[in-house]
Amino acid sequence: MTSTPPPGYQPAPYGFPQPPPHPEASSAMVFGIVGLCLSVMCGGIGVFIAPFGWIKGKRVMAEIDANPAAYGGRSNAQAGFITGIIGTVFGALMMLFWIAYVVFIIVMLFVVAEVEPTTTYDSVNAMLSSRI
Template sequence: MSNPYQPPPVRGYGRPHPQGTLVLVLGILGLALAPVAVPGLLRGTQVLREIDARPTLYSNRTPVVVGRLLSIVALVVWAGAILFYLVAVVALGHDLT
């Protein structure tokens, strides 16, 4: 049983996670290029699990969270744009060419 009086581990005093910047860049690029958002989301989830498993080892959790959220936003925006386009095509009765 753990000691209830033990303070929680201090976050953010370690070194940056080596893939933290990559997740942020993929999240930003995902806003312009939809396929890039998928690896940003997958890699971001993996990196967050690694950071949360050892919170005192890594110091760049915030950029990873931002990159992962940008990937999610990019996927939602792109899915909405594609859905809007398909609905507009069907509503207007035009073919896809």
């Protein structure tokens, strides 16, 4: 008895065949992750990229949910959607922080410029000589 199958024999696949991934699911995930990383590490720059992951991820998830037999890759689209939301929020908070920081510096420069010096060297010498 031989253990080789007859010619032309194809083993049956286990379970159901998976549909191909949606062509834009991976790009939604990339936009979301890059936007999140740039929002956290580069001072809020990702606020300009993360919304693309958010919007594209939401659209791709809706297309996959409308016809699940035609497209797969919902997890990649969902990752792009979630990281796009988080990246947008972090980016917006970081941009607000930097705007507040710049405004604070400008206000402090004007406050320091308006303060007149109240102590002169003559008054310091007068105080020191009165204590001796």
